[in-house]
Amino acid sequence: MPYLVQVDFKFDGPFGEDMTKGFTDIANSINEEPGFIWKIWTExxxxxxxxxxxxxxxxxxxxxxxxxxxxxxxGFGVEQVNGKIFNINEQLTSLNKGPFQSL
Structure with a gap:
């Protein structure tokens, strides 16, 4: 069963296109993490x-x-990181067209 990770934190930027330019290397490195399936970036x-x-x-x-x-x-200077791990209710997620399929 897959697990969802939710992370948020205070951030002074960059945002938008500047975030994309600044964090493409990190995005690519995330793809190499063991067990990684996908990420939705939030800002x-x-x-x-x-x-x-x-x-x-x-x-x-x-x-x-x-x-x-x-x-x-x-290490980047973020003082407070809010991180949680959740199980996924597959049936309800499927009803609401969530980006999830059983593995």
Whole structure:
């Protein structure tokens, strides 16, 4: 069963196209993480927040990534990282056309 990771944090930017230019290398490195399936990048320039929603194959993969990513963000100067791991209700997600398929 896959696991969802939710991360958000205060962020002063860059946003939009500048975020894309600045974080393409990190995005590519995420693709190489064990058990990684997909990520949705989140950003809100008005509230100065960023983060992401990730899907991993196993809970240990999700836990290892969350631990590594939290350390990386703190290394970038992010003081507070909100990170959670969730199970997915497959039936309800499917009813609402969520980007998820059983593995």
């Amino acid at each position: 809100n320039k008005e509230t100065k927040e960023a983060g992401g929603i990730y899907l991993f194959e196993t809970k240990p993969d999700a836990e290892k990534y969350l631990e590594m990513h939290t350390k990386r963000l703190k």
